[in-house]
Amino acid sequence: MKTEFESxxxxxxxxxxxxxxxxxxxxxxxVYKETSLQIALIHTEAEPELAGTGAAAAVVEKTLQYIENSEKKLLPFCPYVFAFIKKHPEWKRIVDERFEGYDQL
Incomplete structure (x- = not known):
């Protein structure tokens, strides 16, 4: 995450x-859906004014940190989140092993 988004x-x-x-x-x-055990991430979006700034990656990383801290499992249905985890495989640790695309991460 770019330092300007950390705070x-x-x-x-x-x-x-x-x-x-x-x-x-x-x-x-x-956009998310939540149960007592899981958080499904459905769709990532950044307003056009934020295009190319790294804001989308920042909201993904902050959300993954939130999910990990909540001790819930992630269902990365959003293609952007899925691709982020493929690029940063250390986050696979919070993905629910029963997620259909788990083996592709």
Missing amino acids: IPLVKNEAKKRFEIEIDSHFASI
Whole structure:
């Protein structure tokens, strides 16, 4: 994660069912679904003003840290999150082993 994003807090916006970070009034976010044991990440999005800044990667990494700290398992349905974990295989440790694409990570 780029250092300029490290101090930006991750917000779990339960009303919108998304994890989000705000940069200069613009949002990068991940839509999620949650159970008592798992958090499924569905879709990552960054507003056009944040394109190419690393904001999407930052919200993914902060969300993965949140999931790990919550001691839940991850279901990476979002293709961006899935690709992020392939690029950073140390995060496979939080993926639920029963996830259909687990062996491709």
